Amino acid sequence: GESVGLHLPTLSVQEGDNSIINCAYSNSASDYFIWYKQESGKGPQFIIDIRSNMDKRQGQRVTVLLNKTVKHLSLQIAATQPGDSAVYFCAGGRGNTPLVFGKGTRLSVIA
């Protein structure tokens, strides 16, 4: 079955630096991948998604890269701000099946 995991459980970055959060997946049949941000005590919020036929997608200050050859997904946050401090989850899905979530990476921004 699908499994989605993250390379690092925690990440600390200086304010203003770029952050890169990584994710590996096992099911090459996944149609799409999503990054979520979860602040303490709240539900996850959608950040950005990418379909399996794409390599890169950009949003506001965020970029998701998909490398299907090595089954790797990354989220890049430009000019990281204190408000970016949260836990970030990647999730993979296919068709109508439920998303499978990784364990999350806690991003701490150092002012």
Added chain:
Amino acid sequence: DGGITQSPKYLFRKEGQNVTLSCEQNLNHDAMYWYRQDPGQGLRLIYYSQIVNDFQKGDIAEGYSVSREKKESFPLTVTSAQKNPTAFYLCASSNRGDEQFFGPGTRLTVL
């Protein structure tokens, strides 16, 4: 405003009691989901429903029950058979193949 709501925000239960967590959405989404989140962990799927009057077990359905009598509502009952119910419960909804929108969560504590 369109969205997904959960109630209550905090819930306390005595051992041996059943409790029901509410989840309502007005996004006209077909699919709804329940996840459990333990401290420092990812999201684990309890139950999901892709259409009214139908639902499927997720990875950790034992000790839980659901119903889907209306498109807008997907209540979760935590039964006394659930041995370790203290957790943060998240409800989500989506249209098929699209991102899941999450509610704010219910924190359940067993006394």
